[in-house]
Amino acid sequence: MKDLRSDVREVLRDHARLPEGVENLSDDTDLFQAGMTSHASVNLMLALEDAFDIEFPDSMLKRSVFESVTRIALAVGELQEQAA
């Protein structure tokens, strides 16, 4: 699977509105604990759908799928593979 983490970070930088900035977080930092609000998380999901041309099914729309750079990259990768 292609490593999507740096692409995911770009979307995070523009949409997650993290107080610390995404550059200072590790791939496994909990984004919600780092201050991502639920409102920002919805915008992030919309932006990820646009950026990667995917649609998150309802079963993936939950906190655990979006809680870190790694988890988001895995989810995006999984959807891209399904589409391919």
Add this chain to the structure above:
Amino acid sequence: MSVMVDRDHKFLTDIRGIAENVAGQHADEVDRDARFPREAVDALRACDALSALIPAEYGGGGVSLEAVARGCYELGRRCSATAMVFAMHQIQVGTIVRHLDGAPWFEEYLAEVARDQRLIASVTSEIGTGGDMARSIAAVTPGDDGLLSLVKQAPTCSYGGHCDDLFTTVRRSPDADGSDQVMVLHRASETDMKPAGTWDTIGMRGTCSPGFVVTASFRSEQILAAPFSTLMNESIVPLSHVLWSHVWLGIATDAFERGRAFVRAAARRKPGEPVPAAHSLSRVMSELTMLKAEVESALADFVAWSEEPGRERLGTMGSVLRFNNLKLAASEQAPRICMAVLEVIGIAAYKNDSPFGVGRHLRDTLSARLMVANERLHTIDAGLLMIAKEI
């Protein structure tokens, strides 16, 4: 299975008896004097109803959530305050039972609730958070000799002056982010409740929910370990919305029943003549039927989704929308039904001392849209509906 059905049956027989013979008898006085429905709560204790949701292995009733929800409805038909106190207590108990994870302190605690029929209040809202339950200002603060403490300014705390224990949301530590919360179970005997304000409201007067400055000391075992977002998504929010809406359905149903009693009396007075009020009441009945369908289907979804492995679906945004929509629909529909009955009956429904009075029902159900403000839920839903795929 049949053991469970027997337990549910006995529980509901007890609850119906209490609703009719105790809660209903004192409902007007509880409302008028804004006093705690102590007779009904004592009667609930006497038949072990406060531990209904606790599994039998901890000494509880092992009653199903369906039966407890039905109990909220039955009590709501006779005394809103009793029903809401009962529902709120069951939300606390249910949350602990669903997130026990083998914690010894909480296992022992549940046994104690069953043995002593302890009543649990909750302290969730806080001055300064703008009604956002997902944030706290108060924090778990380490003190001397291993004890922890908290100080929370609660703008309302239902039956805070009448409970045995309290379940309180606070930040995990003094330097934790506002959304990094935990739930602490502390006993009233470990808590100083300094009254801050009154509870002279237009409805739900008997819930006795003034403000308090809550100061408690406790040990680390009294913090429920599950992540707060898990507690909220899997239990607190859907369970609250399901049980509250059963209470509101009960109140609206009794208002409708008063309308029916009124049109029956009118029909008896003039046999054979058409009763225009009955025609209007038929419209109210269809509104009530829709409310009932929404409330019951939400309960069925919650029970089914709770039984799925890992309760996966309760963690999704679709689930947040589902149970927010229940709350929005029920809280707006219930007072609308009471209002419609008021118009069907007319002046006899407007009188407080009439058997057809629905003033209390209307006032009590008006609280529904404020307990977690509907506008806040609409703000959440407005975001989620853009990304969720199925409604």
